[in-house]
Amino acid sequence: MSRGSFWTVARAVGWRSAHNFFKNPAIIIPALLFPMFFFTAFAGGLSRVDSVPGFDYDGGYTTFVYGFVLLQASAFGGVFTGFAIARDFESGFSRRMMLAASNRGGIIGGYWIAALARAMFTVAVVTAVALLTGLEISGSPIDIVGLYTLALLLNAAAMLFGTGVAMRMRTMQAGPLIQLPVFLIIFLAPVWVPYDLLTGWVGAAASVNPITLVIESIRGLLTGHPTEVLPAFLVAALLVGLTALWSRGGLHSAERVA
Amino acid sequence: MTRGSLLRQVGALARRSVVRTLRQPAMVVPSILFPLILLSINSSGLESATMLPGFPTDSYLQFALAITFVQGALFSAMSAGTNVASDIENGFMNRLALTPLRRVALMLGQLAGIVALGSIQAVTFLIVGVVFGADFATGLAGALVIVVFSLLISLGFGCIGAFTALRAGNGEAVQGIFPLFFAALFLSSMSLPRDLIEQDWFRTVADWNPVSYMLECIRSLMIDGWDGEALALGFACAGGVTLIALVAAASALRTRMVRT
Numbered sequence: 001m002s003r004g005s006f007w008t009v010a011r012a013v014g015w016r017s018a019h020n021f022f023k024n025p026a027i028i029i030p031a032l033l034f035p036m037f038f039f040t041a042f043a044g045g046l047s048r049v050d051s052v053p054g055f056d057y058d059g060g061y062t063t064f065v066y067g068f069v070l071l072q073a074s075a076f077g078g079v080f081t082g083f084a085i086a087r088d089f090e091s092g093f094s095r096r097m098m099l100a101a102s103n104r105g106g107i108i109g110g111y112w113i114a115a116l117a118r119a120m121f122t123v124a125v126v127t128a129v130a131l132l133t134g135l136e137i138s139g140s141p142i143d144i145v146g147l148y149t150l151a152l153l154l155n156a157a158a159m160l161f162g163t164g165v166a167m168r169m170r171t172m173q174a175g176p177l178i179q180l181p182v183f184l185i186i187f188l189a190p191v192w193v194p195y196d197l198l199t200g201w202v203g204a205a206a207s208v209n210p211i212t213l214v215i216e217s218i219r220g221l222l223t224g225h226p227t228e229v230l231p232a233f234l235v236a237a238l239l240v241g242l243t244a245l246w247s248r249g250g251l252h253s254a255e256r257v258a
Numbered sequence: 259m260t261r262g263s264l265l266r267q268v269g270a271l272a273r274r275s276v277v278r279t280l281r282q283p284a285m286v287v288p289s290i291l292f293p294l295i296l297l298s299i300n301s302s303g304l305e306s307a308t309m310l311p312g313f314p315t316d317s318y319l320q321f322a323l324a325i326t327f328v329q330g331a332l333f334s335a336m337s338a339g340t341n342v343a344s345d346i347e348n349g350f351m352n353r354l355a356l357t358p359l360r361r362v363a364l365m366l367g368q369l370a371g372i373v374a375l376g377s378i379q380a381v382t383f384l385i386v387g388v389v390f391g392a393d394f395a396t397g398l399a400g401a402l403v404i405v406v407f408s409l410l411i412s413l414g415f416g417c418i419g420a421f422t423a424l425r426a427g428n429g430e431a432v433q434g435i436f437p438l439f440f441a442a443l444f445l446s447s448m449s450l451p452r453d454l455i456e457q458d459w460f461r462t463v464a465d466w467n468p469v470s471y472m473l474e475c476i477r478s479l480m481i482d483g484w485d486g487e488a489l490a491l492g493f494a495c496a497g498g499v500t501l502i503a504l505v506a507a508a509s510a511l512r513t514r515m516v517r518t
Contacts, residue, residue, distance in 0.1 A: 047455075
């Protein structure tokens with residue numbers, strides 16, 4: 001199978017999925033609202049938390065929260081793409097697509113393009129609002145490229161995870177199984193306070209959660225004080241690799257019934 | 259129509275509504291599980307916020323437990339709305355319209371399932387709170403007031419869900435109001451007491467948001483003791499929301515029956 005056919009399929013699937021996203025207010029509004037809610041509620045309602053003894057972050061609470069919301073918006077761009085795949089299977093569209101595609105790997109590639117488009121759009125809107133409300137990015141251009149690359153790697157990992165679940169279950173009832181693990185892994189990282197201030201079971205969970213490294217690295221890059229950048233990229237790349245294998249298994253499962 | 263006949267109608271529809279709600283684990287389990295998951299994450303992740311000067315308690319679990327009751331009530335709204343929308347979509351409402359059933363019986367019967375769900379939620383949240391170390395400054399009497407208050411807000415949000423379903427006639431519209439509820443909860447004194455909210459605009463929104471007073475009513479019973487002002491404000495907000503939503507839902511039901 002040629003590389004050309006992979007990209008032909010990927011472009012077609014990506015265009016259709018991105019078109020569905022941008023043309024459908026019922027899909028685009030929740031995708032924008034949820035990160036905006038999180039940003040507004042945490043940056044607005046919890047900003048006094050930066051007065052807690054031991055809270056040492058140079059960028060201020062708005063920037064601190066932005067690091068989390070960037071990650072959340074990127075990951076949920078992937079999660080919502082998983083929902084779209086499940087919907088395509090339920091409506092029978094995916095079955096026809098599987099029969100028509102000359103390279104079925106291109107289908108996953110296309111959904112990845114759509115997830116990337118969703119995440120870039122959501123992140124752009126959230127970033128614009130954050131900049132208007134006090135976000136301070138003091139990192140160098142290289143730091144900025146690094147932090148957004150990390151976010152997009154997480155987007156790819158979430159999308160590939162969602163693809164694997166959706167292609168195995170092939171029903172919209174897969175929604176909670178796609179959403180809940182991503183939600184939990186993100187919220188069991190240092191969301192509201194730095195890692196050192198976490199206590200209890202969330203502190204213990206954060207110490208073994210790979211997303212802790214990623215979010216701390218993103219926050220460091222935002223202020224121009226990079227920390228744990230290489231381990232964070234290795235973790236993100238590993239997540240993408242593992243979820244790619246998971247999604248390939250999902251594709252094989254879907255092929256068996258197509 | 260005699261009073262006995264009205265009671266029989268309400269009883270029959272209430273039984274159906276309760277059985278239908280409780281027979282759907284997909285409706286009951288998330289409405290209890292999600293608030294508890296968030297409570298668990300919040301209470302551990304934000305424990306250090308109790309170090310802020312002026313924070314009313316040294317346990318964030320104690321502070322955050324109130325959120326579960328309001329979140330549970332928000333799920334009730336989705337449950338009530340989905341059930342009513344399903345009755346409209348599958349023609350059950352049309353068939354009822356051909357019977358001499360009174361509208362008030364239909365409305366009360368439909369809301370009985372929400373009250374049942376609200377009771378299960380409230381008791382579960384109280385038990386989980388106690389097991390994980392939450393204290394009740396007002397003792398058992400305060401816990402009972404919390405259950406009653408929780409039922410009132412479940413009823414209020416349930417009526418909003420029913421109103422939406424009756425007006426729109428489909429389940430998607432009910433799902434569409436979830437982000438609005440989500441915003442109402444997040445733009446309140448959910449995470450910090452209002453006097454500790456630093457951003458002026460956010461404090462102003464929280465001051466005008468009835469959800470803040472609902473949360474503070476429950477918190478006062480758990481943390482401060484019997485606080486007449488917090489109780490009065492909480493019950494006034496919950497009662498006001500319930501009354502307005504009930505009138506709106508009754509009006510929407512009248513319109514729906516006429517259309518039928």
